[in-house]
Amino acid sequence: MAMPQTEGRPMLLGRLDRFETLIAATAAVIGLCGLFFAGHGFYIKAKAQLAQVLLARSFAAELAGEGPSRPWPWADFTTAARISAPRIGHSAIVLAGANGETLAFGPAWLATTPQPGDEGTAVIAAHRDTHFSWLKDVRPGDRIDVERADGRTMSFVAGQGRVSRWDENGIDIAAHGKHLALATCWPFDSTERGPLRYILDARLVEPEKAAAGLPAS
Amino acid sequence: MFTNNENAARRIRAQRSSSALWIAMTALLATFAATGSLLTTTQLARAETATTATVELSGLVRPNDMNSGALLFPSKELGYFVEAPRLKTDVQIDVSGPIARVKVTQRFQNPSKGWVEGTYVFPLPDDSAVDELRMQIGDRFIEGQIKPREEARQIYEDAKADGKKAALLEQQRPNIFTNQVANIGPGETIVVQIEYQQAVHQSGGEFSLRFPMVVAPRYNPAPIVQSVEFNGGTGFAVTNDPVENRDKIEPPVLDPEKNAKINPVSLTVNLKAGFPLGEVKSPFHDVTLTEPDAQTRLIALKASAVPADRDFELTWKAAAGKTPTAGLFRETVAGRDYLMAFVTPPATQQDNAAPAKREVVFVIDNSGSMSGPSIEQARASLALAISNLKAGDRFNVIRFDDTMTDFFQGLVPASADNRERAIAYVRGLTADGGTEMLPALQAALRNQGPVAQGALRQVVFLTDGAIGNEGQLFGEIDGNRGDARVFTVGIGSAPNTHFMTKAAEFGRGTFTHIGSEDQVAARMGELFGKLEHPAMTDIAATFDQAKADNITPNPMPDLYAGEPVVLTAELPQASSAGKLLITGRTGDQPWRVEMSIDQAAARKGIAKLWARRKIDDLEASGYRVNDPQAIDRQIEAVAMTHHLVSRVTSLVAVDVTATRPKNEPLTDADVPLNLPEGWDFEKVYGEQKPILPSPTGDRDASLPAGTLQQVAMETAEMMAAAPTAKTASLLAKRSVGVNLPQTATPADRHILIGLMMMLIALAAVFWLRLRRASIFRRG
Numbered sequence: 002m003a004m005p006q007t008e009g010r011p012m013l014l015g016r017l018d019r020f021e022t023l024i025a026a027t028a029a030v031i032g033l034c035g036l037f038f039a040g041h042g043f044y045i046k047a048k049a050q051l052a053q054v055l056l057a058r059s060f061a062a063e064l065a066g067e068g069p070s071r072p073w074p075w076a077d078f079t080t081a082a083r084i085s086a087p088r089i090g091h092s093a094i095v096l097a098g099a100n101g102e103t104l105a106f107g108p109a110w111l112a113t114t115p116q117p118g119d120e121g122t123a124v125i126a127a128h129r130d131t132h133f134s135w136l137k138d139v140r141p142g143d144r145i146d147v148e149r150a151d152g153r154t155m156s157f158v159a160g161q162g163r164v165s166r167w168d169e170n171g172i173d174i175a176a177h178g179k180h181l182a183l184a185t186c187w188p189f190d191s192t193e194r195g196p197l198r199y200i201l202d203a204r205l206v207e208p209e210k211a212a213a214g215l216p217a218s
Numbered sequence: 219m220f221t222n223n224e225n226a227a228r229r230i231r232a233q234r235s236s237s238a239l240w241i242a243m244t245a246l247l248a249t250f251a252a253t254g255s256l257l258t259t260t261q262l263a264r265a266e267t268a269t270t271a272t273v274e275l276s277g278l279v280r281p282n283d284m285n286s287g288a289l290l291f292p293s294k295e296l297g298y299f300v301e302a303p304r305l306k307t308d309v310q311i312d313v314s315g316p317i318a319r320v321k322v323t324q325r326f327q328n329p330s331k332g333w334v335e336g337t338y339v340f341p342l343p344d345d346s347a348v349d350e351l352r353m354q355i356g357d358r359f360i361e362g363q364i365k366p367r368e369e370a371r372q373i374y375e376d377a378k379a380d381g382k383k384a385a386l387l388e389q390q391r392p393n394i395f396t397n398q399v400a401n402i403g404p405g406e407t408i409v410v411q412i413e414y415q416q417a418v419h420q421s422g423g424e425f426s427l428r429f430p431m432v433v434a435p436r437y438n439p440a441p442i443v444q445s446v447e448f449n450g451g452t453g454f455a456v457t458n459d460p461v462e463n464r465d466k467i468e469p470p471v472l473d474p475e476k477n478a479k480i481n482p483v484s485l486t487v488n489l490k491a492g493f494p495l496g497e498v499k500s501p502f503h504d505v506t507l508t509e510p511d512a513q514t515r516l517i518a519l520k521a522s523a524v525p526a527d528r529d530f531e532l533t534w535k536a537a538a539g540k541t542p543t544a545g546l547f548r549e550t551v552a553g554r555d556y557l558m559a560f561v562t563p564p565a566t567q568q569d570n571a572a573p574a575k576r577e578v579v580f581v582i583d584n585s586g587s588m589s590g591p592s593i594e595q596a597r598a599s600l601a602l603a604i605s606n607l608k609a610g611d612r613f614n615v616i617r618f619d620d621t622m623t624d625f626f627q628g629l630v631p632a633s634a635d636n637r638e639r640a641i642a643y644v645r646g647l648t649a650d651g652g653t654e655m656l657p658a659l660q661a662a663l664r665n666q667g668p669v670a671q672g673a674l675r676q677v678v679f680l681t682d683g684a685i686g687n688e689g690q691l692f693g694e695i696d697g698n699r700g701d702a703r704v705f706t707v708g709i710g711s712a713p714n715t716h717f718m719t720k721a722a723e724f725g726r727g728t729f730t731h732i733g734s735e736d737q738v739a740a741r742m743g744e745l746f747g748k749l750e751h752p753a754m755t756d757i758a759a760t761f762d763q764a765k766a767d768n769i770t771p772n773p774m775p776d777l778y779a780g781e782p783v784v785l786t787a788e789l790p791q792a793s794s795a796g797k798l799l800i801t802g803r804t805g806d807q808p809w810r811v812e813m814s815i816d817q818a819a820a821r822k823g824i825a826k827l828w829a830r831r832k833i834d835d836l837e838a839s840g841y842r843v844n845d846p847q848a849i850d851r852q853i854e855a856v857a858m859t860h861h862l863v864s865r866v867t868s869l870v871a872v873d874v875t876a877t878r879p880k881n882e883p884l885t886d887a888d889v890p891l892n893l894p895e896g897w898d899f900e901k902v903y904g905e906q907k908p909i910l911p912s913p914t915g916d917r918d919a920s921l922p923a924g925t926l927q928q929v930a931m932e933t934a935e936m937m938a939a940a941p942t943a944k945t946a947s948l949l950a951k952r953s954v955g956v957n958l959p960q961t962a963t964p965a966d967r968h969i970l971i972g973l974m975m976m977l978i979a980l981a982a983v984f985w986l987r988l989r990r991a992s993i994f995r996r997g
C-alpha cells in the first residue's frame with residue numbers, strides 16, 4: 002500500500018494496459034479531429050473578418066479612381082460597393098458576383114440583378130454567421146446606405162423582413178422602382194444549412210428627400 | 219478491524235472502478251454519437267452539393283460553358299440559357315488526302331408553347347475553316363451569306379425585330395462559334411447544318427483528326443429556375459410553376475448513359491488517305507471499320523456506345539514502307555491557284571553525333587481545373603520527362619495555381635539525386651486554386667539564367683489551358699522567349715487546344731495532347747524524341763519561276779523529328795509551272811527539297827485552308843503590330859473572298875417570307891418535306907416523331923420516349939417563351955427571377971462539433987487518470 006504512494010503521482014501514459022492504450026489513442030484521435038474542426042470553423046470566421054480589411058483598402062482605391070482592382074492577386078472578383086447600417090453601426094464591403102468564393106470574403110451583389118439604386122431590385126446576399134449576422138437587428142424604417150463603386154451613395158429605407166425559400170423568394174429584379182433586397186440564411190442561429198432565406202426588402206430614398214431627411218435623423 | 223477496514227476500502231475501490239467503467243462506456247457512446255453525427259454532416263453536405271450539381275447540369279448554362287454543340291434558349295434566369303433537347307446529331311467526315319471536310323447536322327426542337335430566340339453554341343477544331351451554314355426551321359430553309367460582323371449583326375437584328383426568321387453565325391473564339399436563330403415558333407423543329415474543313419494533322423508518320431464532342435464541366439453558381447410573376451403589365455406572364463420536387467426527378471442530361479441515348483450521335487468517316495493504309499484506330503470510341511480498297515476506309519461509330527464525354531479522334535498510318543514523305547496538291551479558285559505541300563524531312567543525320575545538352579524548365583499547372591485524372595496524367599507525364607533527362611542536362615520545375623513555386627530556384631544539374639527530389643515533389647502535387655499562368659511563364663522564360671554554350675533551352679508547359687488572358691501570354695512568349703523553345707503538353711480530355719497550339723507556335727516548339735492515362739507513355743515518348751533531336755530550323759519556302767504572293771504559315775515554324783513541313787500558298791495566276799523549293803537546316807547541315815508545281819494533284823478545299831491559315835497568321839501578327847484596324851481589314855478581305863467565318867466576318871441568313879401568323883397551327887411533323895437539291899438532312903430524320911415511342915428500329919431511333927418527353931417538359935418549364943414572335947426578342951433580353959445563394963457557412967457547426975469532440979477526448983483522458991490513480995492506490 003505504501004509503495005505506490007512513494008512513487009508519487011501516477012504517470013498518465015506509463016505502463017497502460019491494452020484497453021487503456023486503446024482509450025488513450027481514441028481520445029487522442031477524437032481530440033485532434035475536434036481541434037481540426039474547431040480550427041476550421043474559426044478559420045472561416047477569421048478569413049471573413051480579415052478579408053474585409055483588405056477589401057476596404059481595395060474599395061478605397063477603386064473610389065479614388067484607380068478602376069476595379071483585385072483585392073489580392075489571386076482573387077477572382079472585384080469590389081462592388083460598401084453597405085452600411087448606420088443605426089446599428091455595421092458596414093461591409095460588397096463583392097461583385099455571388100458564389101462560394103465571394104461569399105466567404107464578404108457580402109455579394111448578385112451580378113444578374115441591377116446595381117443598387119438602379120431601376121429594379123438589386124440583391125445583396127451574405128452569410129448569416131459572418132457578414133450579415135447583423136441583418137436580424139435591422140428594424141423597419143432603418144436607413145441602409147450603399148456606396149457604389151462610382152462614388153454615389155444610395156440611401157434605402159428598410160421594410161419588413163420576411164422568410165421564404167431560396168428559389169421562391171418573390172424577388173422581382175425587373176420590378177418598377179428602385180429596390181434593394183438583402184438576403185441571408187434563416188433561421189439565424191441554426192447550424193444546419195437549409196433552403197430558407199431571410200429577405201429584407203428596402204426601397205430607395207430619393208436623393209433630395211434623403212438630403213432633407215439626413216439632419217433630422 | 220484491520221480486515222474490516224481493508225474490506226471497506228476494497229469495496230470503495232470496486233465501486234470506484236465500476237463508476238470508472240461507466241464513465242468509459244459513456245465516453246465511448248459519445249464517441250460513436252459524435253462520429254455518427256459527423257458522418258451525417260458529411261453526407262448531408264454531400265447530398266446538398268450533389269443536388270446543386272444535378273440541378274445545375276440539368277438546368278441552366280451560359281454560352282461559355284458549352285463544349286459541345288447545343289442550341290440554347292433564353293431561360294427565365296437572366297444571362298442563362300436552357301439547352302434545347304437534342305434529337306439527333308450526324309457527323310459526316312470526308313478525308314481526302316491531307317484535307318478533311320466535316321458536315322455536322324443537328325436537329326433540335328422548341329419544346330415550349332411560345333416563341334423563342336435560340337443560340338446554338340458549338341466548339342470546332344481550332345484550325346477549322348467554317349464556310350457553310352444551312353438551317354431548316356419548321357419547313358423553311360435558310361442558307362447563310364458571309365458579311366462583315368457588324369453588318370451581319372445589324373441585318374439579323376432588323377430581321378428579328380420584324381418578326382422574321384433569321385440566323386447569324388459568329389466566331390467567338392477560333393474554336394468556339396455561336397449561331398443565333400430568331401423567332402422559332404412553338405413546337406417547331408430546327409435542323410442546323412454546318413460545314414468546315416481542316417488539314418489532317420501528321421506527326422511521326424501518323425495521321426490524325428479530332429472532332430470535339432465533349433461536354434466540359436460547367437461552373438455555374440447554382441441557378442435554378444423558379445416561379446416568378448410578372449408585374450407591371452408587360453402583357454405576358456409565365457404561368458409555369460417550377461417543377462415540384464425537382465431534385466427528385468432524375469436529371470436525364472447528367473447521366474452519361476442516358477445522355478448518349480437522348481443525344482444520339484452518328485458519326486461516319488470516309489477516309490480516302492491517298493496511299494495504302496496500315497493501322498486505322500479510334501482510341502476513344504468503338505467503331506466499325508470497312509475496307510473497300512487498300513487506300514480507303516469507312517469508319518462508323520458503334521451506335522450503342524457513344525459516350526459524348528470526350529473528343530472523337532481517328533489516327534491512321536500508311537502500310538509499312540508506304541508512308542508518304544512528301545505531297546503536293548492544288549486547287550484553282552476564281553482564277554487563282556492554291557497550293558498545299560508537305561514534306562517530311564529525312565530522319566535526322568545527327569543520330570551518331572553527341573546529342574546537344576539541354577536545359578529544360580518544366581512548368582506544371584496544378585490549379586483546380588486540373589483536379590482528377592488531369593493532374594494524375596500531368597504528374598505521370600512530368601515524372602516520366604524528368605526521369606528521361608540525361609546526366610549532362612540541367613533542369614528546373616515550376617508549379618503554379620494562383621501561387622507558384624520555383625522548386626530549384628534556378629536550373630540544377632540533372633543528377634540522380636535532383637531528379638528523384640523533383641519527381642517526389644511532382645508526385646506530391648495536388649490540384650487546387652486559380653490559374654495564374656503569367657507569373658509562372660515569366661519565371662520560366664526570364665528567371666532561369668543565361669543559356670549555356672551550345673545548350674538547348676526548352677520550356678515544357680503542362681496544362682489544360684483553362685485561361686482567358688491568351689493575348690497576354692502569347693505576348694510574353696513572343697517577347698521574352700530569347701533562345702528558348704516552348705513545348706506545350708495539353709492535359710485532360712478537353713484542353714484549350716487553341717491556346718496551346720498558338721503558344722507552341724510563338725515559342726517555336728510543338729503541342730502534344732495527352733487525353734488519357736494510357737496515352738502518357740506513347741505521346742511523351744514522341745515528345746522526348748522531339749526534345750532530344752535538334753529542331754530543323756530556318757525553314758523557308760520559295761517558288762522558282764512562279765511567284766508566291768502568300769505562303770502560310772509565315773514565319774515557318776521549326777520542325778522536330780518526324781514532323782512534316784506543311785505549307786499552303788496562293789499563286790498569282792492559275793496553271794503556273796515552276797518549282798517549289800523548301801530549305802532548312804538541321805544543326806549545321808543544310809537541307810533542301812524541290813517539287814514541280816505542275817505535278818500537283820487537284821484537291822478541293824485548299825483555297826479555304828490557305829485562307830484560314832492566312833487569317834491565323836494575320837491574327838498572330840496582331841500581338842506584335844499596333845494597328846488592329848489594319849489587321850481587321852486584311853482579315854475581313856481574306857474571309858469575305860473565301861466565304862469564311864472569322865473574328866470579323868459572320869454568316870447571316872434571313873428568311874424572306876413573312877412569319878407564320880401566330881394563330882395558325884403548326885404542322886411541321888405531319889407534312890412530308892421536300893429537300894432542296896444538295897441538302898441532305900435525311901440522316902437526322904431517322905425519327906419523325908421522336909416523342910412517340912418507336913416500336914422497332916435501331917437503338918439510335920428507339921430513344922427512351924419517357925426520358926425525352928421529360929427533358930422536353932423540363933426544358934419547356936425553364937424556358938422563357940413569348941406568346942408572339944415579336945415579344946420573343948424582347949423576352950430574350952428581359953427576365954425577372956433571381957435565386958438566392960447558400961448563405962450559411964459550416965463554421966458554427968464545425969466549431970460546435972470540434973468543441974464537443976475535444977470535450978469527449980478530455981473526458982476520456984480524465985477517466986484514464988482516475989483509473990490509473992485507483993490502480994496505483996490499489997497497489
